[in-house]
Amino acid sequence: MNHVEEIRLRMNIEDLVGGYVQLKKSGRNLKGLCPFHSEKTPSFMVSPEKGIAYCFGCHQGGDIFKFIELVENVSFPEAVRILAEKTNVTLPKELPKANNKRIKNIEINQWTTKFYEEELENNKNAKDYFLNRGLTNETIKKFRLGFAPDSFNKLKNNLIGKGFDKKDLIEASVVNQRSIADKNIYDRFRNRLIFPIFDHQDNPVGFSGRIIGEGEPKYLNSPETPAYNKSLILYALNWSKKSIKEKDMAIFVEGYMDVITAHQAGTQNAIATCGTASTAQQLKLIQRFTKNIAFAFDQDSAGIEATFRAIELAQMADLNIKVIIIPNGKDPDESIRNNLVGWQSAVENPISVMDFYFSYAFRKFDKENMDGKKEILKLLLPIIKLYRTDMEKGEYLNKLAMELKTDVRLLWNDLNHTSIKPSYPSSQAKKQSPETNEPKKRIFSREEFLLGFICNYPEIYKKVIDNLIDNIPLNPNTERFYNILKKVYTRESSMDISNFREELSKEDREQIDIYTLLIDEFYPDFSEELAEKEIGKLIREINRKNIHNIQKDYEIKIRKSENPEDKKNLLNHYNEILKLTVKI
Numbered sequence: 220m221n222h223v224e225e226i227r228l229r230m231n232i233e234d235l236v237g238g239y240v241q242l243k244k245s246g247r248n249l250k251g252l253c254p255f256h257s258e259k260t261p262s263f264m265v266s267p268e269k270g271i272a273y274c275f276g277c278h279q280g281g282d283i284f285k286f287i288e289l290v291e292n293v294s295f296p297e298a299v300r301i302l303a304e305k306t307n308v309t310l311p312k313e314l315p316k317a318n319n320k321r322i323k324n325i326e327i328n329q330w331t332t333k334f335y336e337e338e339l340e341n342n343k344n345a346k347d348y349f350l351n352r353g354l355t356n357e358t359i360k361k362f363r364l365g366f367a368p369d370s371f372n373k374l375k376n377n378l379i380g381k382g383f384d385k386k387d388l389i390e391a392s393v394v395n396q397r398s399i400a401d402k403n404i405y406d407r408f409r410n411r412l413i414f415p416i417f418d419h420q421d422n423p424v425g426f427s428g429r430i431i432g433e434g435e436p437k438y439l440n441s442p443e444t445p446a447y448n449k450s451l452i453l454y455a456l457n458w459s460k461k462s463i464k465e466k467d468m469a470i471f472v473e474g475y476m477d478v479i480t481a482h483q484a485g486t487q488n489a490i491a492t493c494g495t496a497s498t499a500q501q502l503k504l505i506q507r508f509t510k511n512i513a514f515a516f517d518q519d520s521a522g523i524e525a526t527f528r529a530i531e532l533a534q535m536a537d538l539n540i541k542v543i544i545i546p547n548g549k550d551p552d553e554s555i556r557n558n559l560v561g562w563q564s565a566v567e568n569p570i571s572v573m574d575f576y577f578s579y580a581f582r583k584f585d586k587e588n589m590d591g592k593k594e595i596l597k598l599l600l601p602i603i604k605l606y607r608t609d610m611e612k613g614e615y616l617n618k619l620a621m622e623l624k625t626d627v628r629l630l631w632n633d634l635n636h637t638s639i640k641p642s643y644p645s646s647q648a649k650k651q652s653p654e655t656n657e658p659k660k661r662i663f664s665r666e667e668f669l670l671g672f673i674c675n676y677p678e679i680y681k682k683v684i685d686n687l688i689d690n691i692p693l694n695p696n697t698e699r700f701y702n703i704l705k706k707v708y709t710r711e712s713s714m715d716i717s718n719f720r721e722e723l724s725k726e727d728r729e730q731i732d733i734y735t736l737l738i739d740e741f742y743p744d745f746s747e748e749l750a751e752k753e754i755g756k757l758i759r760e761i762n763r764k765n766i767h768n769i770q771k772d773y774e775i776k777i778r779k780s781e782n783p784e785d786k787k788n789l790l791n792h793y794n795e796i797l798k799l800t801v802k803i
């Protein structure tokens with residue numbers, strides 16, 4: 220048996236999707252919140268019977284392989300590999316292993332990680348840096364920390380000795396070349412401490428190199444490569460995903476050292492973005508593991524900025540957000556080393572976003588003078604206005620009135636004149652475009668619905684073929700399906716939907732799967748009788764719409780035609796068509 224088919228037999232779509240999305244029974248299908256876009260009401264449908272999962276909000280989905288491709292952002296061969304592992308199916312050896320750029324890139328990174336690890340063991344100065352920062356040997360091993368020696372070719376030679384060629388090394392960005400034309404390549408990271416970056420499936424995708432002592436840049440990072448898409452990677456998610464699920468909370472910190480020290484101190488749900496601002500995709504990724512996140516960013520102004528930005532983004536993603544105020548230190552790394560108990564207590568007691576804004580506003584502006592008061596209102600009122608109930612608004616306004624020693628009724632008045640657009644300090648910063656996350660609108664045509672009915676009630680196909688008026692162009696998206704239906708119809712006396720499917724290309728079969736689900740989505744709990752009625756109605760409407768279009772065409776032609784003979788012919792045709800209208 221083909222290994223793809225074997226995997227399909229062993230893996231149920233509902234079990235697979237259930238590992239990513241919480242599913243609830245809905246008729247003969249299951250439903251949940253879409254893993255591909257943000258939504259509050261479930262439109263992601265899983266059909267155990269048909270073996271497919273599809274979102275009627277953003278129109279993405281398919282069978283188990285397609286689902287893995289989409290949710291893990293991998294190619295088809297990689298999806299096969301991931302599923303083979305889950306189902307214990309042995310893949311044939313000759314399966315192209317490294318012809319995929321991403322796979323080769325990861326393979327190079329695996330060797331490179333190992334190389335840097337060994338170099339760290341051989342360099343006391345580098346190893347001491349980590350030990351002096353309080354890391355244990357165990358921690359160094361867990362995070363696969365390493366050292367890039369002060370050499371232009373040690374790594375390069377090592378990898379070439381393993382059989383990789385220059386082109387692969389350049390593509391993986393473990394080496395540099397001075398210019399495109401330059402054939403000489405040299406190690407990218409030299410004399411730096413190395414933090415390998417893994418994706419959440421434990422694949423090394425890139426590296427960050429920190430200088431020992433002073434110098435610029437402090438951190439040197441791998442650029443984006445076939446394996447490394449920075450906006451999709453969260454540092455340490457591979458080590459923290461279990462703890463994030465258990466604690467039902469993810470803690471975002473700023474730096475690699477913050478993450479590592481936090482994990483060593485028992486905060487094993489800490490993660491970081493890789494030297495970039497958090498992105499909508501990263502938040503989407505974290506939503507697979509928890510809906511609750513807390514930001515523990517540095518206490519300097521850049522950290523505050525980052526917190527504001529992250530909160531805005533997380534609110535759009537519909538996550539529950541808290542803020543951890545870091546005690547005794549500017550970042551978690553320092554805080555943990557100075558006051559472990561204080562850090563642990565801060566982690567246990569994150570504050571609400573509103574409390575964070577309050578404490579920020581009152582630290583930043585002087586509430587004792589009028590200008591300060593105005594600034595505080597300018598900052599806080601638009602945020603308070605975002606709350607939906609007057610009760611919540613009232614609570615914060617009361618607090619504000621008390622702090623500012625003013626009458627709460629005046630603040631209600633100010634609130635009503637405040638525009639809702641938040642004026643965070645970061646509003647001048649470029650915002651992450653939310654469009655990428657917005658569902659694409661798609662309207663299905665009557666022809667598509669009718670195809671869905673045929674797949675669900677194959678007996679009706681005769682009725683459809685007999686009643687759809689011949690030689691009338693159908694919706695171009697579906698015309699080919701109807702042509703194949705007709706072909707199968709003239710060949711066989713009874714309809715087996717698999718005969719029909721066999722005639723289709725892979726893409727068209729996927730399309731047909733979606734049409735099949737369409738009926739479950741739009742006509743749940745439909746009886747056969749109701750289906751009959753609906754099908755009749757659809758056929759009538761399709762015919763009517765198509766005839767109407769043809770009529771209009773003829774009317775224009777007749778009006779434009781100057782030759783009386785032509786005109787007469789056109790009129791005859793037109794009358795034929797009118798007769799058809801009477802029939803339907």
Ligand SMILES: [Zn+2]
Nearest residue numbers: 253256274277
């Ligand atoms: Zn969706």
